[in-house]
Amino acid sequence: MTTTPYTQVKPYANEPFTNFTLEENKQAIQAAIAKVKTELGRNYPLTIGGEKIETEVKITSINPGNVDEVIGYVSKADQQLAEQAMQAALLTFETWKKVPARERAEYLFQAAKLMRERKHEFSALMMLESGKNYVEADVDTAEAIDFLEFYAREAIRLSKVEETLPLTKIPGEDNHVTYIPLGVGIVIPPWNFPLAICVGMTAAAVVSGNTVLLKPASTTPVIAHKFMALMEEVGLPAGVINFIPGSGAEVGDYLTTHPKTRFISFTGSKEVGLRINKLAADTVPGQIWIKRVIAEMGGKDGIVVDETADLEAAATAIVAAAFGFQGQKCSAGSRAIIVESVYDQVAERVTELTKQLQVGPQEDNFAAGPVIDKTSYERILDYIEVGKQEGTLLAGGDKAEGNGYYIQPTVFGDVGGKARIMQEEIFGPVLALAKAKDWQEAIAMYNDTEFGLTGSYFSTDEARIEVALETVHCGNLYINRKCTGALVGVHPFGGFNMSGTDSKAGGYDYLMLFSQAKLTSRKM
Template sequence: MITTTNKDIKEYKHEPFTDFALKENKNEFYKALEIVQAELGKDYPLIIGGESITTPEKIVSINPADKEEVIGRVSKADQGLAEKAMQVALSTFNTWKKENSEARANILFRAADIIRRRKHEFSGYLVKEAGKPWKEADADTAEAIDFLEFYARQMVQLKDGAPVQSREGEVNKFNYIPLGVGVIISPFNFPLAIMAGTAAAAIVAGNTILLKPANNTPVIAAKFVEVMKEAGLPEGVLNYVPGSGAEIGDYLVDHPKTRFVSFTGSREVGCRIYERAAKVQSGQIWLKRVIAEMGGKDTVVVDKDADLDLAASSIVYSAFGFSGQKCSAGSRAVVHQDVYEEVLEKAVTLTKTLTMGNPMDVDTYMGPVIDQASYNKITKYIEIGKEEGRLVAGGEADDSKGYFIQPTIFADVDEKARLMQEEIFGPVVAFCKARDFDHMMEIANNTDYGLTGALLSNTPAHIERAKEEFHVGNLYFNRGCTGAIVGYHPFGGFNMSGTDSKAGGPDYLILHMQAKTTSETI
């Protein structure tokens, strides 16, 4: 039995962000970057049970800001090794599911403490491997700590199930039990926070997992696996199997012993997983559960009485934070015609003050996009934008050293144009003019997605209408549409944005469990 602690489960506080204006914090971060720099180029094995497995075929992780710099070489799983990991996870589940909830939670608490002590080091890996500027990296690491702490506390609160009524002469109970083996497929854009959160939620609920991280950011995932081992996670609970989506991703989603799939990524891949998981395979005795977060086409709406400086900054920082590579990024600005030109001018002026460059520099606001494929896709959309709208900021790109694309604004874009409808996942925002509030709501809801949205308005009646009519999973007023905080803003969306699984929310862990009713006659 794993030793537990008496940590107060109710005392949840969001992990604070680092103030890099303070010299001592800046110096500490530079020291951490030196530690990370000294570790670059290492080889990382697969972890299956207690075994470290090195394969001849590698995933080579590179720095998107400097294509010549190798972050690490990660062994690549094939179907044979994926099957081995599945068998280990199945066997381990028989013991892990019996571990008490406090003990499982305690491992997450310890992991959070380890990452907290090494916070800048983990952020340094995010700078190097994901191309995140300092503040974005720091927020990613803080969110990972938040997920570990939040889900640990939530599991302890759920350990006794939910109350149900008992009639005279019987005792009734309603408890949650683990599902089984889960496949965790995590994204590159929050390669620590989302990877750690999805893995930890499944584990603390009593499941065993196969973790397949994004191929752009497998080293950060390998570092997290090391932390979980140090925190006392038994061998075989977390199996680290990076590899090709086509080769092992489909294989594991289809596997008859896979009980659930937790996926964060593109709409295309998410829909593919949803469809494949729905098919009952030979030997499969359950319906697989899919937890999917698939992206968005998110809108910042500006009313005619809004604070226009706040509106401009909300649009710009929602669009260009981490180069627009957030599913919550505000890639559409819908502005009332009476204030359209003024908001556009303010947004363009602010955008031109943003610093773009190597994220190793503390003053860099926007670094590279993640890889050549993303660079090619985004630059193609910029060319489309030149046909659909008026280029008023940015529009240039350079992939000679890293994958750099300027923060780009297109004005006067039609509400049905491709730039207004399709997820670009890059630093591109389209401005669209609206006649009145009815028109604003119409445009805000005219995509296939429904993840985040923001309304800048000082009209209470419009705010109340938006609460009812603006069909997104996370709706914000008088601020940007990015920056959800664990426990404060449960995160997940509607329509083609996924299964609205609300990460960091009160019902997220339950998605990784099944309910069992027992009734005892006395």
């Protein structure tokens, strides 16, 4: 592959978002949706060592906003095919690990270029498969481009680490540190950012010199296949990424316990993350390393508002954080803790703003679309019934009309800190409001959770803000803004406690998780 000299690579800058208030941009995304609709219902194969494999058993991907519409039929791997993929990845690793970082990075640069050119096409497919509206899908695609660009540059930087972090010199020795790849990894991305996180996790692993088995979420495998096809188009060698959708219980567990698996990169629920961590911790015959687990496992994120805050800004942020993509984000602000002297004002405004959110098909760009599938739909509705016993229903509280998994954006007020809807991750359009006697108690209530991913603190008191910066226990804390919307390279993302391993995706140490440092010392 011909590579551009690193000195000619432009400095990193985040991909701009599309302004859909402009008519030409609305027409462009609508045209992309129409194009994607002509391609629905196709069959998508596995890709193992470059070979396309069709299986009899398929995963049927449907549009959650129109359950009669099939996005595609994706071949489903079993353990035998998972083993075939492992062997392909092991074989390819022996050559891929020797490819210079600059050359590996060039594949990512080229993929980012093509994805940028086809941005609306990727977004449109993602909208139909995952239920995102225009803005949410556009942001997801932009983040995928950001990950490709950012990790490509990071791989080059780490290959030159001695220029920025030189070792201490001593007489008579020549010492060097290099970051070398780990081996074969299992990449298990989530459905809620089905392009961005899939791309980020996979790109980070391969640009570091590893080969991977990519097992996408079963609800969003078609957009993952589109990414796989893009990497093939830019010429990524066969076997570097092996595309193997399949059952977590069958394929996921098998590969997690495989003796040749070197690392597992996972984003998803706490329960699955803990299971992966437990399985990976057990050594098996033929295993000669401790497996590395890189996990982001969700949260019960919140926004704290004190009596000095800009209450309109706080209410707007609470609603945006709670109901963006129907609350199906690990960073979603599913609880707000408000000092009692301003609680009624904030609760009233939050309720007003929530009731303004219209529910409908994502392709028509409604503010609130469907949740991802029937299982989520039923679980969220069950939590709403729990909420009716634990708080005062202020908005929503029921399913919404439509031929899909639609739920009304729901707000409960006067919820106690120990209530289930304050403690458990719902992953849906459900917001709990709690009252605190003062700002110190509000912070304490925020911290009273097993999670620790994102949080926000709204205040104009600088002394209180300083205390919040030190004591609010989460991986990503935002002051006077919503707790969703982390940008690659700007807000490295990852949380504490049961929110995962604080891996900081989009940060300057992330690729080190997919590498191991080797010191070489030569006596002179």
